[in-house]
Amino acid sequence: MRILEITKTLDEWAPQQVAWERDNPGIQVGYPGTELTNTLICMDVSDSVIEEAIKRKCNLIISHHPLLFLPLKRITPETDRISRYISKLLKHNITLFSYHTNLDYTKHGVSFQLAKKLQLEGINFLEPLQGGLSKFVVFSPESDVEKVSEAIFGAGGGVIGEYSNCSTRNEIKGTFKGSNNSNPTLGAKNVFETVKEIRLEAVVYDWLIPSVIERVKKVHSYEEPAFEVYKLQNSHTNFGAGAKGTLKNEMSTSGFLSFVSKSLNAECLRYGFNPPAKIKKVAVMGGAGQDYLNKAISEGCNAFITGDIGYHRFQDSENKILLIDAGHFETEVSVLDEIRERIISAKGFNKNDNMVFVAGSNAFNPVKYYNKRSGE
Numbered sequence: 001m002r003i004l005e006i007t008k009t010l011d012e013w014a015p016q017q018v019a020w021e022r023d024n025p026g027i028q029v030g031y032p033g034t035e036l037t038n039t040l041i042c043m044d045v046s047d048s049v050i051e052e053a054i055k056r057k058c059n060l061i062i063s064h065h066p067l068l069f070l071p072l073k074r075i076t077p078e079t080d081r082i083s084r085y086i087s088k089l090l091k092h093n094i095t096l097f098s099y100h101t102n103l104d105y106t107k108h109g110v111s112f113q114l115a116k117k118l119q120l121e122g123i124n125f126l127e128p129l130q131g132g133l134s135k136f137v138v139f140s141p142e143s144d145v146e147k148v149s150e151a152i153f154g155a156g157g158g159v160i161g162e163y164s165n166c167s168t169r170n171e172i173k174g175t176f177k178g179s180n181n182s183n184p185t186l187g188a189k190n191v192f193e194t195v196k197e198i199r200l201e202a203v204v205y206d207w208l209i210p211s212v213i214e215r216v217k218k219v220h221s222y223e224e225p226a227f228e229v230y231k232l233q234n235s236h237t238n239f240g241a242g243a244k245g246t247l248k249n250e251m252s253t254s255g256f257l258s259f260v261s262k263s264l265n266a267e268c269l270r271y272g273f274n275p276p277a278k279i280k281k282v283a284v285m286g287g288a289g290q291d292y293l294n295k296a297i298s299e300g301c302n303a304f305i306t307g308d309i310g311y312h313r314f315q316d317s318e319n320k321i322l323l324i325d326a327g328h329f330e331t332e333v334s335v336l337d338e339i340r341e342r343i344i345s346a347k348g349f350n351k352n353d354n355m356v357f358v359a360g361s362n363a364f365n366p367v368k369y370y371n372k373r374s375g376e
Contacts, residue, residue, distance in 0.1 A: 001348050003060050003095050004032045009346040017207040018239045019102035024066045030095025041336050042359035049359050050088050059094050066098040110286035111243040113334040120245030126283050127295050128240035136204045138227040145198045151215035157204040161237040168201040185221045242285035242292050250280045266330045267369045272314040275322035276302045286332040297321050307331045329365040
């Protein structure tokens with residue numbers, strides 16, 4: 001199978017259209033049309049990651065953090081780290097894709113995996129994505145309705161939460177009168193016709209509307225199929241920021257801090273002053289999520305776990321919530337295993353021909369901690 005077929009599967013799960021507008025997800029370097037050999041998944045691209053990809057005969061690397069985020073002004077492999085990586089990737093015919101904030105904002109993505117790592121129950125988004133949804137309506141003769149609906153579903157329409165192929169169908173009467181230049185599939189030219197039709201409706205993500213229209217036109221028997229698109233105000237059920245859930249059993253603050261440290265293999269936790277004595281409801285956000293502190297508080301959470309928390313945010317949390325900085329890397333790395341499982345389960349993936357690896361010990365956290373007791 002080609003690299004594009006693998007990335008298409010991941011794009012359907014974590015579409016680039018939900019990424020932060022200033023992000024740069026998707027292809028970074030290389031040749032997406034080539035046949036896949038093996039795949040290496042990592043948090044960040046580095047010399048050691050590329051060397052591991054070469055050793056394992058991988059021609060696809062999937063990183064969480066983009067290698068190319070800011071515009072490059074020059075490529076100088078001898079003096080510039082990113083230039084060196086690009087040169088190495090191209091030399092060894094390795095393609096690089098990144099799934100960054102689109103993976104942060106998708107269901108079962110970064111924050112959901114962090115919540116699962118902490119064994120939270122009833123996991124849902126901390127703040128669902130607003131907007132980006134439309135209702136697509138098309139008027140179809142009864143004879144076309146199944147193939148038209150399949151065209152909508154095949155383009156990704158009709159998805160609501162954990163349900164797919166969702167639609168509404170109502171019987172109606174349609175009228176038309178074709179001109180001398182028309183070519184009606186029902187009735188005759190210059191004759192006023194009344195026909196039994198089906199009003200077919202489905203929820204569609206905004207970025208999929210052009211594809212839905214194109215597919216519907218291909219299978220619809222009418223020369224001029226009628227359709228409508230309505231913007232919706234509904235919250236997304238499959239995309240949003242952060243995650244929230246509850247612990248199976250209430251914990252003390254000290255017990256919860258120990259649990260978080262062990263669960264995330266976090267060498268160091270930074271946490272706020274005078275937190276609640278008991279922890280039950282927990283919010284999380286992988287990476288740098290301090291801007292969602294007030295949302296976690298308003299949702300009645302006893303603890304909020306994220307990374308890269310600033311000094312004054314800890315002041316804001318006092319007497320309100322247990323705010324924990326568990327590290328950027330530590331709160332995101334759990335998603336790599338989920339990426340691997342989705343690639344392996346992709347339609348057409350052959351486990352006998354293609355291997356999928358998560359970068360090994362070389363893909364370490366770039367942030368190191370000094371322990372004054374051990375001197376390490």
